[in-house]
Amino acid sequence: MVSLYAASKKIYPRSVEGIFAYWRWIFVVLTQLIFYGLPWVEWGTRQAVLFDLTSRRFYIFNLVLYPQDFIYLTGLLVISALALFLFTAVAGRLWCGYACPQTVYSEIFLWIERKIEGDRSARIRLDDADFSLEKLVKKCYKHIIWIFFSIWTGFTFVGYFTPIRELVMEFFLTKMSAWELFWVFFYAFATYGNAGFMREQICKYMCPYARFQSAMFDNDTLIVTYDAQRGEPRGPRAKSVDPVALNLGACVDCTLCVQVCPTGIDIRDGLQYECIGCGACADVCDTVMDKLGYAKGLVRYSTQNAIDNQWTSKQMWQRLMRPRIQIYALILLAVTLSLFVSLGLRTPFKVDVVRDRSTLSRITENGTLENVYRLQIMNASEHVQNYRLRVKGLPNIQITTESLVKVEPAQARWIVLSADIPYGSASAGSHKIEFEIQAVDTQDVVVEKSVFIVPR
């Protein structure tokens, strides 16, 4: 029986220090400070960032967004996609190598693993060793910390949808709802599984971005590359020996670049779709070059053109601002500015006017002709607001019900509104009219169109 599938080999990435590892940890700390810290930040009397699905309100610091504001979410997604295109065209898989949750959580889980089981060789030895008390203790200890960390992550995730302080109380009083429990454990399970076990397999087999990223690369995109012209022929040698005399390149074939790679590939085989651009191989190779007294950068961020044509760094960076990058950057800037301007100009209330079809036009006791409307005002601010209502579009048209409406903070209120005109002042048929709703405090105005029906 021949299996068509190769069994996946466990990867034991070796720890590495260097400039790129340093930047990755900066991103790990920054992203996690934001993720774990944000739900605890208070804004006035509420959580600063809260996506309250039950009441369909999304609070982001000063902003209160409603489902009707989904256009802003669309804008945010467009900005994210454009930023991804731009950064990928400039420097390949920057997102994957430094800020993607899969990388960030794998890095944290790996750090815990190293602290308990040791670095690469110690972990390999431990896994190969027969069952022992030491092995059991170390494995249990690691998994307990992983599980605790995963549950905390799941808890934080749910804290973006349910006020996290209430969630803590519910947890201690064992009153969490079934849905809250489900999402805490589902997210925890995904974190535990993806960062603890799946790791590089998510990047290799599940992440769609790995598949289409090559479409965004060109020969001037910065990628982690091995300088084969300098490195080959590879081979071991003593530090004191001149490699030229042995007809050797700079690569000593120490395989450290393979040992530190989180996806287990050999960068010396060229650009591969499994490479997440983390720069770990560049860091470790620099330490090897340092020890041998060779120039750093045998494995480095470079471009295909720079490697092929032996460009200097200056020539390479000059090609960075090529037309494609300028166009991406301009579009990104324009969309980002539009989003912020539109958010800044957004009126903090919304209005819906519906003609009340159950009540036909009627002649009132005063001899006027009346139409009835249902009007919904949503106060998207966090203060009580009074709204003044006016109507225009027909001669002498006026509102005969209350024209000053009070709406509580972040609430919506339906009101029934009557408008009338002097009988006989308009011809039979449907006439376009406009309701003007003005916030008394801020003077913001929203105009809603409707029709006034005059029967035959």
Ligand code: SF4
């Ligand atoms: S770390 Fe550098 S010297 Fe060692 S095998 Fe990799 S490329 Fe060659």
Ligand code: SF4
């Ligand atoms: S080849 Fe280098 S840059 Fe690519 S994933 Fe492996 S270590 Fe990271």
